[in-house]
Amino acid sequence: MSELTLRIANTSKSYAGPEGSTVEAVREVSLELAPGEFMALGGPSGCGKSSVLLIAGGLLRPDEGEVEILGNNLYQKNRAQRAAIRAKHLGFVFQQFHLVPYLGALDNVLAPSLAQPLPDATERAMELLEQFGLSDRRGHLPSALSVGEQQRVALARALLAKPKLLLADEPTGNLDPENAEGILDHLGAFAGEGGSVLMVTHDKRAAERATRSIRMEKGRIPITQS
Amino acid sequence: MNVGRLIILEIMHRKLGFALAVATVATSVAALVAVAALLGAHDLRTTQMLDEMNAETDRMEEDFTREMKAYEDGVRKTMKGLGFNVFIFPEGQELDEVYADGFASKTMPETYANTLAESKIVTVNHLLPSLTRKLKWPERERIVILIGIRGEVPIAHRDPKKPLIDPVQRGRVVLGHELHRSLGLQEGNSTTFMGREFTIEKCHSERGTKDDVTIWMHLEECQELLGEKGRINAIKALECNCASIDRLGEIRREIAAILPGTKVIETESKALARAEARNKAKKLSQTAIAAKKSETANLRADRERLRLEDGQKYTALLTVVILVSMIWIAFLAFSNSRDRQSEIGILRAMGISTGSILAALMGRAFLVGLAGTGLTLVLAVLPSGVLRESLHGFELQSLVGYVPIVLFSVPALSCAASWLPALQAANRDPATILRNE
Numbered sequence: 001m002s003e004l005t006l007r008i009a010n011t012s013k014s015y016a017g018p019e020g021s022t023v024e025a026v027r028e029v030s031l032e033l034a035p036g037e038f039m040a041l042g043g044p045s046g047c048g049k050s051s052v053l054l055i056a057g058g059l060l061r062p063d064e065g066e067v068e069i070l071g072n073n074l075y076q077k078n079r080a081q082r083a084a085i086r087a088k089h090l091g092f093v094f095q096q097f098h099l100v101p102y103l104g105a106l107d108n109v110l111a112p113s114l115a116q117p118l119p120d121a122t123e124r125a126m127e128l129l130e131q132f133g134l135s136d137r138r139g140h141l142p143s144a145l146s147v148g149e150q151q152r153v154a155l156a157r158a159l160l161a162k163p164k165l166l167l168a169d170e171p172t173g174n175l176d177p178e179n180a181e182g183i184l185d186h187l188g189a190f191a192g193e194g195g196s197v198l199m200v201t202h203d204k205r206a207a208e209r210a211t212r213s214i215r216m217e218k219g220r221i222p223i224t225q226s
Numbered sequence: 227m228n229v230g231r232l233i234i235l236e237i238m239h240r241k242l243g244f245a246l247a248v249a250t251v252a253t254s255v256a257a258l259v260a261v262a263a264l265l266g267a268h269d270l271r272t273t274q275m276l277d278e279m280n281a282e283t284d285r286m287e288e289d290f291t292r293e294m295k296a297y298e299d300g301v302r303k304t305m306k307g308l309g310f311n312v313f314i315f316p317e318g319q320e321l322d323e324v325y326a327d328g329f330a331s332k333t334m335p336e337t338y339a340n341t342l343a344e345s346k347i348v349t350v351n352h353l354l355p356s357l358t359r360k361l362k363w364p365e366r367e368r369i370v371i372l373i374g375i376r377g378e379v380p381i382a383h384r385d386p387k388k389p390l391i392d393p394v395q396r397g398r399v400v401l402g403h404e405l406h407r408s409l410g411l412q413e414g415n416s417t418t419f420m421g422r423e424f425t426i427e428k429c430h431s432e433r434g435t436k437d438d439v440t441i442w443m444h445l446e447e448c449q450e451l452l453g454e455k456g457r458i459n460a461i462k463a464l465e466c467n468c469a470s471i472d473r474l475g476e477i478r479r480e481i482a483a484i485l486p487g488t489k490v491i492e493t494e495s496k497a498l499a500r501a502e503a504r505n506k507a508k509k510l511s512q513t514a515i516a517a518k519k520s521e522t523a524n525l526r527a528d529r530e531r532l533r534l535e536d537g538q539k540y541t542a543l544l545t546v547v548i549l550v551s552m553i554w555i556a557f558l559a560f561s562n563s564r565d566r567q568s569e570i571g572i573l574r575a576m577g578i579s580t581g582s583i584l585a586a587l588m589g590r591a592f593l594v595g596l597a598g599t600g601l602t603l604v605l606a607v608l609p610s611g612v613l614r615e616s617l618h619g620f621e622l623q624s625l626v627g628y629v630p631i632v633l634f635s636v637p638a639l640s641c642a643a644s645w646l647p648a649l650q651a652a653n654r655d656p657a658t659i660l661r662n663e
């Protein structure tokens with residue numbers, strides 16, 4: 001049996017709500033992601049999807065439960081070790097792209113090499129830009145790129161360090177259908193090559209592109225789905 | 227990709243924020259340079275002023291020494307030709323009594339004058355014997371000074387000289403001002419003194435000395451009245467002349483050889499007056515030099531006090547400027563890192579350490595300090611020619627020794643001011659930034 005890329009077990013997360021109340025954003029969520037799996041996590045707004053994604057990415061410590069990335073128990077590690085695991089194995093894509101505004105497309109794609117030395121990073125970055133049809137955009141600042149181009153730069157950046165797991169939060173949320181298709185194609189291709197994708201989306205059409213699709217409701221994943 | 231490139235690209239992208247921070251630093255450093263220049267100029271001016279004062283004092287002292295020397299040489303030369311007067315008092319006479327009463331209580335034979343006159347004495351020109359007593363004018367119930375005088379005793383080995391004082395004839399008296407005024411006596415009146423009838427020869431006008439209560443008469447008559455026949459208590463020797471500087475010593479030796487035991491004191495001579503004038507001039511010059519020196523000392527103290535006050539004032543001002551600048555730099559750093567929240571969040575998500583992010587933010591702060599300092603230093607060198615005049619010739623370039631410490635400490639201060647905002651930004655929870663709404 002091949003090793004799981006991601007294992008989330010019984011994680012819960014509450015936030016302090018207004019006037020002393022608590023918001024139970026994630027309730028006893030468990031899910032497993034194997035290599036080559038492309039999972040869509042759907043559900044209405046506010047049901048806790050982004051929280052699950054951040055928990056999976058080692059950016060949000062759950063109140064209860066465990067998270068393993070390739071067998072590494074994330075929240076038993078310290079902050080620097082979690083950062084190293086992210087640098088090595090994870091790629092993030094967000095709805096708002098979060099490109100560094102003063103870096104050109106190529107430099108944005110190269111940003112992960114700040115975290116760790118990546119051999120042949122520049123060649124790899126050029127390849128990715130080529131692959132995403134951005135070769136003639138490599139010097140452009142994000143402000144000079146269309147939203148579709150920006151999201152492709154963000155995806156290329158997430159892929160630079162050859163991660164095992166892509167965490168995408170509404171990656172198509174700001175895109176027109178055509179560009180959204182393109183991004184979903186790339187995510188599918190990544191999974192097709194053995195990568196794992198956890199994509200948060202409330203877009204049914206996007207969810208259909210995944211190999212597995214689960215829905216969250218009020219912080220929970222109904223047992224029947226997992 | 228490395229942190230340095232990240233810093234440079236960020237600065238080039240957000241030029242305004244960087245320029246604002248640099249301008250802030252440049253202003254602070256300019257204030258620092260200005261204060262250093264003002265204090266430096268002050269010190270330079272102080273040195274100039276003190277140098278001038280000291281030079282003037284030196285000049286005064288030189289002039290004084292030269293003048294004194296010239297004067298003493300002149301005195302030496304003219305001393306010989308300059309007459310001076312001495313009194314010869316009887317042997318055994320206490321001089322303090324003479325100084326207190328104005329005349330000697332002891333007497334000596336009148337023949338002493340003749341002995342002197344007939345000797346080979348060369349230092350003395352005129353000899354005037356006298357007999358002086360303080361007594362009560364019995365007829366008038368007044369205390370008076372009675373002086374018996376006679377004409378000059380001719381000096382044997384020289385041509386007789388013209389007498390210097392008109393001798394009073396027998397049967398006549400000369401009265402001091404206070405006496406004739408208060409007694410209502412006039413020239414030509416006759417009056418009785420110790421039972422003898424005298425005609426008043428002359429009434430002196432006021433002199434303000436004991437001459438005003440003095441009666442002058444012929445020596446012989448005075449001796450008769452006082453029962454001191456042939457006795458005198460002083461010989462006045464006028465216009466004495468000596469070859470040496472130690473003229474009193476010389477004349478004393480000569481007189482002692484002829485009249486052993488007599489006392490000789492100098493009085494009322496022109497040379498004495500000159501010596502006194504010279505001493506006065508010397509004292510005046512010395513006072514002037516001392517005044518100049520104390521003026522210099524006062525100036526130095528004043529300038530030092532001013533320096534201290536200015537220094538304190540400037541330091542206070544500079545402290546405020548630097549503090550305000552640091553607060554402003556901190557605010558700009560805070561605003562910069564707030565603009566970069568999304569960037570910092572995604573870099574953290576990529577696994578970039580807070581240390582690297584801190585390094586990027588602090589590197590920028592360091593460059594702010596460095597650029598601000600550099601800018602001011604470059605600008606400071608340019609107008610120094612123009613400022614030179616108002617800085618009393620003080621050269622800004624002379625502050626060049628402080629450049630390394632400023633180049634080190636200003637960026638350090640910029641980093642210190644940016645430290646808290648940077649630390650806060652680097653440690654902000656990326657989850658809050660990255661969570662989609």
Ligand SMILES: Nc1ncnc2c1ncn2[C@@H]1O[C@H](COP(=O)(O)OP(=O)(O)O)[C@@H](O)[C@H]1O
Nearest residue numbers: 015016023025044045046047048049050051052
């Ligand atoms: N930092 C926070 N503090 C308080 N409540 C939060 C915080 N983050 C998220 N929530 C709440 O938790 C719930 C789940 O949020 P989220 O995970 O973003 O849901 P989704 O991505 O499905 O829209 C929401 O009700 C949201 O308002």
Ligand SMILES: [Mg+2]
Nearest residue numbers: 049050662663
């Ligand atoms: Mg969300």
